[in-house]
Structure formats: C-alpha cells, structure tokens
Amino acid sequence: MNLSRQDKRLLEELCGQNGVSHQKVLKLLETVYEYEFKDRRTGVYVALREILKCKHSTETERPA
Numbered sequence: 001m002n003l004s005r006q007d008k009r010l011l012e013e014l015c016g017q018n019g020v021s022h023q024k025v026l027k028l029l030e031t032v033y034e035y036e037f038k039d040r041r042t043g044v045y046v047a048l049r050e051i052l053k054c055k056h057s058t059e060t061e062r063p064a
Helices: 005-018 022-036 044-053
Strands: none
16 A cells, blocks of 8 residues: 555644554554455454554554
C-alpha cells in the first residue's frame, strides 16, 4: 500500500488530533490491504487484533 506524502501527513494529523498512534493505524491499513485480494480472508481479524494488542504507543496515544 502506497500513501502519498500528503495522505501520510493528513493521517498523522488526524491521528494526533484523536490521540491514536499513526504507526498502528498504518499497520492496520497495511494488514487489511494484504488480505484484500486473497480468496479467503481467514485470519484477518486475528491479525488485526494482534496489532491492536501491541504496545507501540506514542506520546499522543491516549491511555486505555
């Protein structure tokens, strides 16, 4: 998945405004993209859940 420089900046800005890690959102988007054209999307929810559990927090991420 290739985001333009402008799209990346917008994503970072929106994530910052909402206290969400933009790296985590990028990883979620990349994972969904990887599964998009597979015949079976078996495992996509497990993969997404693992990313959400991961502790790649930043200073802007709100505590749970």
